[in-house]
Amino acid sequence: MALVVWLLGIPVVLVLQLLFDHFRRRVAISDAAKRYGAADPPSLPSKDPVFGSDNVRFMMQQMAKDRRIKSIYEQLHTYGFTFQSWPFGKRVVSTVDPRNIQFVFATEAENFGVGPQRENAQSPMTGKGLITSDDPMWSKMRPLIRPTFTRTQINDKDVFNVHVTRFLNLLPTDGSKVNLRPLFERLILDASSEFIFGETFGSQLSDCKLDAQRFIDSFNYAQKGVGKRVMFGKMSFLIHDPKFWESCHFVQDYTRHHVDQALRQRKKAREAGLSEDDPVNGKYILVHELAKETDDRDVLCSQLLNVFFAGRDTPAVALTNIFFSLARNPGVWMKIREEVEGLEPDDLTFEKLKSLRYMQHAINEGMRLYPPVANNSRVCLKTTRLPTGGGADGRSPICVFPGDTISMSFFTLHRRADLYDDPEEFKPERWQTIRPTWEFLPFGGGARHCPAQQLALFWVAYVLVRMALKFKELKNMDLVDGFVEDLKLNMESKNGAKVSLVCA
Numbered sequence: 001m002a003l004v005v006w007l008l009g010i011p012v013v014l015v016l017q018l019l020f021d022h023f024r025r026r027v028a029i030s031d032a033a034k035r036y037g038a039a040d041p042p043s044l045p046s047k048d049p050v051f052g053s054d055n056v057r058f059m060m061q062q063m064a065k066d067r068r069i070k071s072i073y074e075q076l077h078t079y080g081f082t083f084q085s086w087p088f089g090k091r092v093v094s095t096v097d098p099r100n101i102q103f104v105f106a107t108e109a110e111n112f113g114v115g116p117q118r119e120n121a122q123s124p125m126t127g128k129g130l131i132t133s134d135d136p137m138w139s140k141m142r143p144l145i146r147p148t149f150t151r152t153q154i155n156d157k158d159v160f161n162v163h164v165t166r167f168l169n170l171l172p173t174d175g176s177k178v179n180l181r182p183l184f185e186r187l188i189l190d191a192s193s194e195f196i197f198g199e200t201f202g203s204q205l206s207d208c209k210l211d212a213q214r215f216i217d218s219f220n221y222a223q224k225g226v227g228k229r230v231m232f233g234k235m236s237f238l239i240h241d242p243k244f245w246e247s248c249h250f251v252q253d254y255t256r257h258h259v260d261q262a263l264r265q266r267k268k269a270r271e272a273g274l275s276e277d278d279p280v281n282g283k284y285i286l287v288h289e290l291a292k293e294t295d296d297r298d299v300l301c302s303q304l305l306n307v308f309f310a311g312r313d314t315p316a317v318a319l320t321n322i323f324f325s326l327a328r329n330p331g332v333w334m335k336i337r338e339e340v341e342g343l344e345p346d347d348l349t350f351e352k353l354k355s356l357r358y359m360q361h362a363i364n365e366g367m368r369l370y371p372p373v374a375n376n377s378r379v380c381l382k383t384t385r386l387p388t389g390g391g392a393d394g395r396s397p398i399c400v401f402p403g404d405t406i407s408m409s410f411f412t413l414h415r416r417a418d419l420y421d422d423p424e425e426f427k428p429e430r431w432q433t434i435r436p437t438w439e440f441l442p443f444g445g446g447a448r449h450c451p452a453q454q455l456a457l458f459w460v461a462y463v464l465v466r467m468a469l470k471f472k473e474l475k476n477m478d479l480v481d482g483f484v485e486d487l488k489l490n491m492e493s494k495n496g497a498k499v500s501l502v503c504a
């Protein structure tokens with residue numbers, strides 16, 4: 001009986017806490033506005049001003065209709081480029097003002113964090129680590145991870161080339177229809193697993209020993225579950241989803257197996273006389289770099305899964321979204337082919353790829369229209385003021401308090417008509433004259449920007465050029481012309497990139 005009372009009491013206590021929090025915050029906001037000349041931004045209209053239940057319901061419906069990112073875009077265009085809402089009684093300030101974004105990511109980055117939002121939501125899948133946590137964990141791990149991305153990997157195109165050649169061999173060459181999405185997924189899974197664990201999962205091979213498809217499915221399912229948990233926040237306990245937990249366990253077991261293997265390899269290399277700083281088997285591998293700091297298997301697993309979480313699929317999503325646009329713009333494909341004509345796979349160094357201006361512009365344009373990380377957010381850790389967006393004229397600073405979420409839609413930012421001409425059009429040519437900074441953030445910005453940006457761009461460009469060299473025709477074969485979003489944590493084309501390819 002006592003247990004039942006106790007269990008029933010939990011939701012009541014939580015609701016009371018939310019109510020208390022909510023009213024305390026509203027009073028603090030109005031006090032602060034008076035004291036600091038700050039003002040609230042417009043509010044998202046709601047019939048339930050405390051818990052925003054109608055807005056939460058709307059958000060879930062949009063999610064179910066694959067319109068979540070589109071609906072945020074619509075709200076920002078209807079209520080202003082900065083507005084506030086109260087889902088589950090918590091304050092969310094949504095903004096696509098580059099000044100606010102720069103403030104959150106760079107100017108006062110120390111006053112904003114990810115931990116309150118990500119640790120609880122994501123740690124069942126990856127454990128705590130670089131991307132779930134703030135200081136002190138973050139500042140300890142970030143310097144350890146960065147050098148591995150900038151070392152030989154980017155120039156080590158031979159390693160990547162093996163995976164790309166396997167990928168190219170899997171593509172039909174007779175003009176029949178193929179969805180590039182699952183093939184990109186396997187290509188990037190193989191390349192990133194090799195880079196992170198030192199051994200590829202080999203998912204593109206017909207005799208793939210390990211259960212790679214089950215890993216992909218479990219990873220995708222768990223990632224989607226994490227997205228839901230981020231949205232529900234403290235209310236995540238309401239989500240009943242045994243498959244989420246099952247998927248998390250499978251992903252972790254699979255990773256442990258690879259960590260053990262990498263550690264054995266490293267031990268052998270040390271016994272053979274290699275020093276701590278020498279690459280193992282001629283390669284810099286993330287697990288070996290991290291193993292210099294700790295040989296605690298669980299810590300290693302969590303840190304690696306954190307990086308893997310961020311990088312296992314994002315380049316594949318970027319490629320799919322870019323090819324979605326290319327397939328609908330045959331003229332752009334022709335121009336890319338003209339630019340790469342005469343190049344040999346051996347020529348494709350990091351520097352060479354960077355010098356292919358038109359192709360780089362096409363990549364930028366693809367990432368502008370369909371950024372894989374379409375929405376990003378931070379939780380305020382210390383009371384401060386966003387520079388702009390408050391008051392009737394939208395120019396006053398906005399006070400934000402610990403626990404408030406700042407939500408930034410890169411998808412909308414990249415399509416602001418006052419920042420980009422004809423923003424809905426796919427026009428690589430626009431990049432000849434524009435150099436956006438805080439208006440273009442496919443890799444984030446400030447201290448936590450993507451440490452793998454150059455590696456990821458190298459991979460995307462390398463695949464694009466190899467395909468342009470091999471195929472003279474790229475045609476859209478999707479009966480649905482528009483972009484249907486599939487939002488896990490990344491935003492990808494739900495219908496993939498269905499194309500037909502004709503060999504040159």
Ligand code: HEM
Nearest residue numbers: 131307310311314315318372373442443444448450452456
């Ligand atoms: C085209 C591909 C990619 C895109 C568009 C992308 C995008 C991003 C973005 C927007 C962030 C910032 C997240 C935030 O501010 O909260 C980020 C962070 C991160 N990315 Fe990437 N990424 C890509 C590829 C990769 C790859 C291949 C890896 C690893 C193999 C990776 C590892 C990371 C890590 C570890 C972070 C967290 C950094 C931190 O919190 O300090 N990313 N990425």
